[in-house]
Amino acid sequence: MPVIEVAGKQVNVNEEGFLTKYDEWNEDIAKALAKQIDIELTDAHWKIVKFLREDFKTEGETATSRRVQTVGGVPVKDQFVLFPKKPAKKMAYIAGLPKPKGCV
Amino acid sequence: MTPEIVPNFGSENSDRKLAIICSKGNLDMAYPGLILANAALGEGVETMIFFTFWGFDMITKSRMNDLQFSPAGNTAMHLPGSNMHIPQAMMPAPGMTAVATRMLKKSIADLDVPEVPDFLDQIVAAGGHLWACRMSADMNKLTMNDLRDDVEGIISASDFIEMTDGAQLLFI
Numbered sequence: 001m002p003v004i005e006v007a008g009k010q011v012n013v014n015e016e017g018f019l020t021k022y023d024e025w026n027e028d029i030a031k032a033l034a035k036q037i038d039i040e041l042t043d044a045h046w047k048i049v050k051f052l053r054e055d056f057k058t059e060g061e062t063a064t065s066r067r068v069q070t071v072g073g074v075p076v077k078d079q080f081v082l083f084p085k086k087p088a089k090k091m092a093y094i095a096g097l098p099k100p101k102g103c104v
Numbered sequence: 105m106t107p108e109i110v111p112n113f114g115s116e117n118s119d120r121k122l123a124i125i126c127s128k129g130n131l132d133m134a135y136p137g138l139i140l141a142n143a144a145l146g147e148g149v150e151t152m153i154f155f156t157f158w159g160f161d162m163i164t165k166s167r168m169n170d171l172q173f174s175p176a177g178n179t180a181m182h183l184p185g186s187n188m189h190i191p192q193a194m195m196p197a198p199g200m201t202a203v204a205t206r207m208l209k210k211s212i213a214d215l216d217v218p219e220v221p222d223f224l225d226q227i228v229a230a231g232g233h234l235w236a237c238r239m240s241a242d243m244n245k246l247t248m249n250d251l252r253d254d255v256e257g258i259i260s261a262s263d264f265i266e267m268t269d270g271a272q273l274l275f276i
Contacts, residue, residue: 004109015109018109036108037111037113066216076226080230086147102216104142
């Protein structure tokens with residue numbers, strides 16, 4: 001797996017560019033990843049990113065859009081506004097987590 | 105210098121469209137269309153769903169909470185978590201549909217997958233479009249007042265075909 005430099009730090013990523021090591025992520029990296037996909041992180045974005053990070057710690061997998069709504073408290077509609085077109089994957093990418101596995 | 109690797113999240117202006125025709129009102133057959141619609145929306149694909157014949161029950165307020173699953177006639181049906189079949193002759197027994205419906209609802213809920221009305225809420229929130237079939241409405245003597253508020257209209261089959269020009273199509 002490739003190692004690339006993001007925000008001045010060497011990180012392991014998969015072939016698509018998703019971080020593969022939970023602990024290599026930090027907030028500067030999140031900002032840099034977001035910028036690469038044309039997203040400027042606001043408080044509303046951070047709320048989701050932080051939820052995803054915390055949820056992954058206990059669940060061992062990335063929360064789906066559905067879970068971000070029901071457990072994280074951010075409606076699906078807002079997720080589409082904050083992370084246009086492909087919210088689940090974009091949220092996971094910025095949070096340094098794998099793509100969600102769940103279908104729903 | 106290490107090369108940057110950025111995921112390809114597709115072009116912002118992708119014109120991929122998906123049209124799904126939901127024609128079944130059994131609980132088990134309601135889900136495939138909803139799961140695929142939800143997945144497509146999550147991938148940035150414009151999605152339109154047309155509810156027709158028994159699929160009309162999925163958007164009819166008085167029926168959408170009460171979709172049922174019957175094992176009768178379904179030879180693929182086995183007991184959950186096992187390979188054991190119940191003989192088909194027993195399937196029409198009283199109460200069988202209620203038991204099977206309850207079991208299926210539980211399996212679905214265990215996966216955190218919402219019930220049909222909730223699922224449609226989510227699909228609409230994600231930008232999906234719901235349309236109702238004119239002939240089904242006329243047959244059932246139903247109007248827009250009988251349908252979910254987010255159904256965009258009761259339209260003919262030709263209207264739907266016209267509006268989904270260029271879309272990929274699924275008939276379920």
